[in-house]
Amino acid sequence: xxxxxxxxxxxxxxxxxxxxxxxxxxxxxxxxxxxxxxxxxxxxxxxxxxxxxxxxxxxxxxxxxxxxxxxxxxxxxxxxxxxxxxxxxxxxxxxxxxxxxxxxxxxxxxxxxxxxxxxxxxxxxxxxxxxxxxxxxxxxxxxxxxxxxxxxxxxxxxxxxxxxxxxxxxxxxxxxxxxxxxxxxxxxxxxxxxxxxxxxxxxxxxxxxxxxxxxxxxxxxxxxxxxxxxxxxxxxxxxxxxxxxxxxxxxxxxxxxxxxxxxxxxxx
Numbered sequence: 342x343x344x345x346x347x348x349x350x351x352x353x354x355x356x357x358x359x360x361x362x363x364x365x366x367x368x369x370x371x372x373x374x375x376x377x378x379x380x381x382x383x384x385x386x387x388x389x390x391x392x393x394x395x396x397x398x399x400x401x402x403x404x405x406x407x408x409x410x411x412x413x414x415x416x417x418x419x420x421x422x423x424x425x426x427x428x429x430x431x432x433x434x435x436x437x438x439x440x441x442x443x444x445x446x447x448x449x450x451x452x453x454x455x456x457x458x459x460x461x462x463x464x465x466x467x468x469x470x471x472x473x474x475x476x477x478x479x480x481x482x483x484x485x486x487x488x489x490x491x492x493x494x495x496x497x498x499x500x501x502x503x504x505x506x507x508x509x510x511x512x513x514x515x516x517x518x519x520x521x522x523x524x525x526x527x528x529x530x531x532x533x534x535x536x537x538x539x540x541x542x543x544x545x546x547x548x549x550x551x552x553x554x555x556x557x558x559x560x561x562x563x564x565x566x567x568x569x570x571x572x573x574x575x576x577x578x579x580x581x582x583x584x585x586x587x588x589x590x591x592x593x594x595x596x597x598x599x600x601x602x603x604x605x606x607x608x609x
Contacts, residue, residue, distance in 0.1 A: 485533025534561025
């Protein structure tokens with residue numbers, strides 16, 4: 342089953358909300374730190390408390406690589422199972438032979454449904470992932486961090502017809518290129534919720550799926566980004582998983598997830 346088919350099926354039962362899993366031991370309740378594998382235990386508790394509310398989970402590779410290794414990330418992927426979507430937030434982007442190994446690691450060895458990728462080395466860094474036709478690759482387009490303006494929002498002068506030049510932002514070019522590369526209908530874009538004014542323009546360029554981080558702690562709002570055509574997957578991380586830093590963290594995460602789901606449903 343293709344990623345988008347799986348997403349649409351789950352969304353109709355639960356919601357379009359995706360929870361980001363960024364397990365930082367510095368933010369764990371003290372009771373979790375005594376566990377043999379605190380990151381795995383923490384994430385499992387969050388999943389147990391919220392799995393009926395969401396379309397899936399987005400583990401951030403950095404937090405596993407730094408503290409507990411990719412074996413834990415693989416265990417977590419297996420724990421989530423196949424009923425929900427799993428997105429590896431890895432932001433990989435390297436030359437073809439290296440990209441093939443990354444694709445194999447995340448899609449075959451760990452079994453993720455999707456991954457986030459950096460496009461700035463061009464199509465040969467994307468193609469090995471895109472060749473997995475049933476998997477989804479979300480290309481960084483316009484991210485939620487403030488310094489995205491350093492590159493993503495730069496204005497480019499491009500020749501259109503004849504000798505006429507027109508201005509275009511780099512993120513617009515990324516959206517156009519991703520649309521061109523999308524021969525297998527398995528590419529999407531990462532567009533931050535902190536840039537709500539760009540969603541109309543994104544949809545003028547392409548109707549491909551959007552993964553939308555930056556909701557909650559970074560200031561983005563669900564109400565600003567839903568309602569546009571096509572698949573939109575809002576993802577919330579810290580506002581949910583660290584709603585409490587006490588023993589009730591899983592219960593608090595569920596309550597916060599319920600709030601976001603209500604907001605999401607109301608916005609539709």
